[in-house]
Amino acid sequence: MLEVDQLTLWYESLSGDVRALDRCSLSLSEGETVCLLGPNGAGKSSLCLALSGVVRDLDGRITQGRLRFEGMDLARSRPASILEAGLAQSPQNRHIFHTMSVEDNLLLGGYRRRKRAGRQTLRSELKQTYELLPVLGRKRLQQSGTLSGGEQQMLAIGRALMSAPRLVLLDEPFLGLSLRATQEIGRVLELLKQRGLTLLIAEQNGLALESLADRGLLLSEGFVVAEGDVAQLDSGLKLRQTYFGERQQ
Numbered sequence: 001m002l003e004v005d006q007l008t009l010w011y012e013s014l015s016g017d018v019r020a021l022d023r024c025s026l027s028l029s030e031g032e033t034v035c036l037l038g039p040n041g042a043g044k045s046s047l048c049l050a051l052s053g054v055v056r057d058l059d060g061r062i063t064q065g066r067l068r069f070e071g072m073d074l075a076r077s078r079p080a081s082i083l084e085a086g087l088a089q090s091p092q093n094r095h096i097f098h099t100m101s102v103e104d105n106l107l108l109g110g111y112r113r114r115k116r117a118g119r120q121t122l123r124s125e126l127k128q129t130y131e132l133l134p135v136l137g138r139k140r141l142q143q144s145g146t147l148s149g150g151e152q153q154m155l156a157i158g159r160a161l162m163s164a165p166r167l168v169l170l171d172e173p174f175l176g177l178s179l180r181a182t183q184e185i186g187r188v189l190e191l192l193k194q195r196g197l198t199l200l201i202a203e204q205n206g207l208a209l210e211s212l213a214d215r216g217l218l219l220s221e222g223f224v225v226a227e228g229d230v231a232q233l234d235s236g237l238k239l240r241q242t243y244f245g246e247r248q249q
Contacts, residue, residue: 001198002028002051002167007065009046009055009222020046022222023065028167028200033193035209035230036202037237038219044202045092047219048169051200052089053079069167084112086166090173092202094156098145102136102155105144109159122162129158132191150181157188167198174208182208206234 009021021043028034038044049055050067051074067074072085088109096105106129110122130137133154139147144155153173160168173189174182182205189212193199203209206216209230216230218237226233 001030001032001070002026002200003066003068004047004051005066005068007047007050007067008063009043009050010061010063011046012059012061020060020222021050024219024222024224025065026217026224028198030166030198031196032215033189033199033201033209033213035206035213035216036200036219037204037206037216037230037233038202039237041221042219043222044219045171046222048089048091048171048200048202050074051082051169052087053077053082080112083163083165084116086164087169088160088163088165088167089169090153090156090160090171092171092175094152096144096152096155096159098143100144101141102144102147103140105155105159106136106140106162110162110164113163125162125164129161132161132188133158148181150177150184153177153181153185154188157185161192165197167200168192170199170201170203172203173201174203174205186212206230206237210234 004024004026007021007024011018011020024043024047036044046055049058050062053074062075069085069087074082106126110125113122135151136155136158144152147155157173173185177185186208189199193212201209213230216228216233217224218226218233
């Protein structure tokens with residue numbers, strides 16, 4: 001379903017070019033849930049931005065490798081086309097529109113979907129989103145900036161789902177959340193997995209995904225250095241942080 005082959009990505013900066021991904025390779029099969037682990041600066045967010053097509057708008061450039069989603073060349077596709085193809089992202093720090101209502105944020109996530117499928121289909125998907133995330137239904141007219149951190153994260157996930165994706169990238173979905181909110185987000189992700197949705201989750205807390213992820217990938221300096229059980233990879237990462245001073249993203 002998703003293939004990343006020898007991807008190398010650079011960012012332009014005032015102090016010189018910075019390499020964020022170095023010959024990074026991975027693949028996802030349809031229906032898989034994969035956890036992407038790594039220390040600070042490993043390239044987790046850069047990979048998500050490259051897959052969703054927005055990295056070029058952040059002064060990033062791909063100099064080597066291939067990105068393919070169901071045969072589509074993501075490196076040569078615009079974000080809108082990637083979204084229409086079925087790949088959506090719930091970004092790090094959520095990036096919701098704080099002055100807009102919950103429902104308007106969700107409808108914005110389905111804007112391209114509405115143009116293809118029509119208003120009635122979009123309303124049906126909005127109803128399904130409220131059934132999955134009932135707190136959003138209860139607060140649908142509330143200004144999004146007044147939601148708690150956990151509720152804002154649910155809104156970011158719900159907005160991604162409004163495009164009816166087949167693959168969702170989730171960048172740090174548990175970042176800064178309470179234990180209760182983390183558990184609720186975990187419940188939602190488990191339901192999405194049961195529905196057959198493919199998930200790639202970049203997360204600093206591997207143990208939060210131990211029972212959810214089918215497998216884990218450990219990213220270091222832009223390169224996948226290990227693959228396997230999430231709990232074992234998480235333990236190895238924490239050991240490296242203890243002895244080598246690496247910090248999580």
